[in-house]
Amino acid sequence: MEDAMQFAPSxxxxxxxxxxxxxxxxxxxxxxLADTSLILGxxxxxxxxxxxxxxxxxxxxxIALDLLGETRSLYQxxxxxxxxxxxEDDLAYLRSATEYRNPLLVxxxxxxxxxxxxxxxxxxxxxxxxxxxxxxxxxxxxxAIAEKSLKEATYHLKWSSEWVIRLGDGTEESxxxxxxxxxxxxxxxxxxxxxxxxxxxxxxxGLIPEYxxxxxxxxxxxxxxxxxASLVIPQQVFxxxxxxxxxxxxxxxxxxxxxxxxxxxxxxxxx
Amino acid sequence: xxxxxxxxxxxxxxxxxxxxxIEPKDWMPDAYRKTLIRQIxxxxxxxxxxxxxxxxxxxxxxxxxxxxxxxxxxQDEAGHGLYLYSAAETLGxxxxxMLADLHSGKAKYSSIFNYPTLSWADMGCVGWLxxxxxxxxxxxxxxxxxxxxARAMVRVCKEESFHQRQGFEIMQTxxxxxxxxxxxxxxxxxxxxxxxxxxxxxxxxxSPNTAQSMNWRIKRFTNDELRQKFxxxxxxxxxxxxxxxxxxxxxxxxxRQAYDFGEVNWDEFWAVVKGNGMCNRDRLGARVKAHxxxxxxxxAAMAHAAKRAARQVVAA
Numbered sequence: 001m002e003d004a005m006q007f008a009p010s011x012x013x014x015x016x017x018x019x020x021x022x023x024x025x026x027x028x029x030x031x032x033l034a035d036t037s038l039i040l041g042x043x044x045x046x047x048x049x050x051x052x053x054x055x056x057x058x059x060x061x062x063i064a065l066d067l068l069g070e071t072r073s074l075y076q077x078x079x080x081x082x083x084x085x086x087x088e089d090d091l092a093y094l095r096s097a098t099e100y101r102n103p104l105l106v107x108x109x110x111x112x113x114x115x116x117x118x119x120x121x122x123x124x125x126x127x128x129x130x131x132x133x134x135x136x137x138x139x140x141x142x143x144a145i146a147e148k149s150l151k152e153a154t155y156h157l158k159w160s161s162e163w164v165i166r167l168g169d170g171t172e173e174s175x176x177x178x179x180x181x182x183x184x185x186x187x188x189x190x191x192x193x194x195x196x197x198x199x200x201x202x203x204x205x206g207l208i209p210e211y212x213x214x215x216x217x218x219x220x221x222x223x224x225x226x227x228x229a230s231l232v233i234p235q236q237v238f239x240x241x242x243x244x245x246x247x248x249x250x251x252x253x254x255x256x257x258x259x260x261x262x263x264x265x266x267x268x269x270x271x
Numbered sequence: 272x273x274x275x276x277x278x279x280x281x282x283x284x285x286x287x288x289x290x291x292x293i294e295p296k297d298w299m300p301d302a303y304r305k306t307l308i309r310q311i312x313x314x315x316x317x318x319x320x321x322x323x324x325x326x327x328x329x330x331x332x333x334x335x336x337x338x339x340x341x342x343x344x345x346q347d348e349a350g351h352g353l354y355l356y357s358a359a360e361t362l363g364x365x366x367x368x369m370l371a372d373l374h375s376g377k378a379k380y381s382s383i384f385n386y387p388t389l390s391w392a393d394m395g396c397v398g399w400l401x402x403x404x405x406x407x408x409x410x411x412x413x414x415x416x417x418x419x420x421a422r423a424m425v426r427v428c429k430e431e432s433f434h435q436r437q438g439f440e441i442m443q444t445x446x447x448x449x450x451x452x453x454x455x456x457x458x459x460x461x462x463x464x465x466x467x468x469x470x471x472x473x474x475x476x477x478s479p480n481t482a483q484s485m486n487w488r489i490k491r492f493t494n495d496e497l498r499q500k501f502x503x504x505x506x507x508x509x510x511x512x513x514x515x516x517x518x519x520x521x522x523x524x525x526x527r528q529a530y531d532f533g534e535v536n537w538d539e540f541w542a543v544v545k546g547n548g549m550c551n552r553d554r555l556g557a558r559v560k561a562h563x564x565x566x567x568x569x570x571a572a573m574a575h576a577a578k579r580a581a582r583q584v585v586a587a
Contacts, residue, residue: 038335045329045338046330048345049319049322049326049345049557050557050561051561051565052566052568053569054349054352058349058353061345061346064342065342065346068335068339072335089334089335092335093334112564113564113565165575166575167568167571169574169578169579170573170575170578171570171574173571174568174570174571174574177567255330258331259330262332262333263333263334266449266451269448269452270444271333271334271391271448
């Protein structure tokens, strides 16, 4: 059992050099990353004990745990950036659905195993390539968190890519199911790399990677995997966005109802 | 030489008596093999089904740290299930067969998992009491006569002792917290105490397999001996926490140097064993559903592996 990485607040010298405005922007962005990992980890953890085979139950729990570790490091950093004395748990448990900034993709229901695999593949393809850039980030703390998460995300992308291939190439049924999941979920993939106003501002000052730079690698990887899986990348898909600006699908409310149940029922207690 | 005059069975028993481990390729009596398959698969199934009552609280864990520990613990249980299924497979059965027996109701799993987890304090009680009882049952199995089982148990026990500590720590945090938290802890203890005493199985006089299992050194202590050890270990821990064990007959017996305690409700025990516990249908139903709904995934994985192998042959 390993706690999420703990950093001493003094470890990030950049913190003092940020203007209050940049610090606030970075806070909001780190929160967005933390929300993203938290919600996807939550969804994956719903599989625990219900997977199609014990080995994959373990694999999904493992990915969920990695994401949860990343979540904690990010919320801890966000709390420091905000400097209002909030904790990781305050940030995770005591905000409303419209304050959450995760992209829509990660809050989509688990569906069948193909839906989960495709959702994971679309996210991992972004996450891995994004972290690869983030490790060189000017913000040392984000770079350090990214470095740890990149090792994990490398495995996640391998896992989800292999499963897309297995399901696409496997049987008629698995092919039909994964095709359906792709048709259903692809429309949520665009949001990952369509920058919000906040992301554009942070990209302008060079504090987060340009999504245009990672788009090419993401496309190349997706093409390779889809081809090997005998699957076709959907074209001309209308991309749904909004999650990163707090406009969510109806699913998020129910996730938060469960996630926040204890903290809302028993406010202010230590667990 | 004397051994030449011994039957296979006598030689086998002589090895057991000399504490020499039995390995998969060694000759063993059919009944020994059957008993072990039954016991190891039951143990593996318990790990698998045991994921459900705790998995039930992962999405509702009260803090990110607790969530992470709980998820990791349930993941460990899946891992234990894997080693144990592998250990059982060395005796000539398959995981598919064992799962089919679980799903048909032929094979059992620990009845404790047929009780519902209703509050966060149940995560404390499951770790502290249920894993505590499991450890007492399992530590002796690290010296059980069948090698693969004993080796799997060494690994399992290491992780179980961590699980037990985290359960105790949940209870301790609740007991040191707000009055509602302490009440939650006491309420959970009230529900889990008796069912955990039942985990050691029927009374010795009602346990027909015990003598043979002890003789084969599959089992090293009787059910009643382990139950007594458990009570002796847990009553002081409950006192330390400031909680009351829900048994008015618990009393230190100076002469026996052990606690006296009340009689388990054996009617309830047998009812749950026979399928009439609160969650028997839900637990088994969840496992059957996962297995059935996962069939197409397993088929796809097999089909892909076969196609891939065929493509490699062509390429070569």
